[in-house]
Amino acid sequence: MKLLEERIARDGVVKAEGVLKVDSFLNHQMDIDLFNEMGAEFKRLFADAPINKILTIEASGIGIAAIAAQHFGVPVVFAKKSQSINLDGDMYSTRIQSFTHGKVFNVIVSKKFIGPDDRVLIIDDFLANGCALDGLIEIVESAGAAVEGIGIAIEKGFQPGGKNLRERGYRLESLAIVESMDPGTGTLTFRDQW
Numbered sequence: 001m002k003l004l005e006e007r008i009a010r011d012g013v014v015k016a017e018g019v020l021k022v023d024s025f026l027n028h029q030m031d032i033d034l035f036n037e038m039g040a041e042f043k044r045l046f047a048d049a050p051i052n053k054i055l056t057i058e059a060s061g062i063g064i065a066a067i068a069a070q071h072f073g074v075p076v077v078f079a080k081k082s083q084s085i086n087l088d089g090d091m092y093s094t095r096i097q098s099f100t101h102g103k104v105f106n107v108i109v110s111k112k113f114i115g116p117d118d119r120v121l122i123i124d125d126f127l128a129n130g131c132a133l134d135g136l137i138e139i140v141e142s143a144g145a146a147v148e149g150i151g152i153a154i155e156k157g158f159q160p161g162g163k164n165l166r167e168r169g170y171r172l173e174s175l176a177i178v179e180s181m182d183p184g185t186g187t188l189t190f191r192d193q194w
C-alpha cells in the first residue's frame, strides 16, 4: 500500500536490532485517516473471504483492528496480556515471546467470544519473527474456528515470520513489507508487491 510505505519512509525511525519506530502515526499517536485507508485495503484484499470476526492482540493491534472492522461489519476480539495462566478453563491461553520486550507473556481470550462457528481474520501492527501470530493462530485453532486470513500493517521481510506463515499455507497480506533498513543512514527499502 503506497500510502503506508510513503508514511513509513517519511516518519518511521529505524532503530538498532531490527526495530522500526512508527510512534507518530501508528503505535502511540494514531493517524485515523490512515487507519481508515488501511481498513479499506484489508477489506479489498479479503473481499472473498467469509470473515465474521477479527482477532488482534493488545495494545497496538486494537486501533487498526477496530477501524478495519468497520469495513467488514464484524466484531473485534482482542487477546489480553495476563499476569497469570488461566486455570478454570473458561479462557484459551497461550504464551508469546515478545519481540520488542524480549520476555514471554501469557495471553488469554474468553471462550465466550470465539468458537467453532467463527471464521477469523487476525490483524496486527507488525510481523517480525511471527511469535505473536503463532499464539493467536493457536487460540483460533484450539477454539475450533478457522483462520481465514492474516492482515498485517508492517511486515519486516528480513525477519522470518512472514516466510514461515506463507509456507505453512496461511493467507497473509501485509500492507507494507520492509525488505531492509539501515539504522546508520535511516534508509528503508520495500518489497515491490505490485
Ligand code: 5GP
Pocket: 018, 019, 020, 021, 022, 027, 060, 097, 098, 099, 100, 124, 125, 126, 127, 128, 129, 130, 131, 132, 133, 161
Ligand atoms: P513477532 O511476534 O512477529 O516477532 O513480533 C510482532 C510483535 O512485536 C508485534 O505485535 C509488535 O507489537 C512488536 N514488534 C515487532 N517488531 C516491531 C518493530 O520493529 N517495531 C514495533 N514498533 N513493534 C514491533
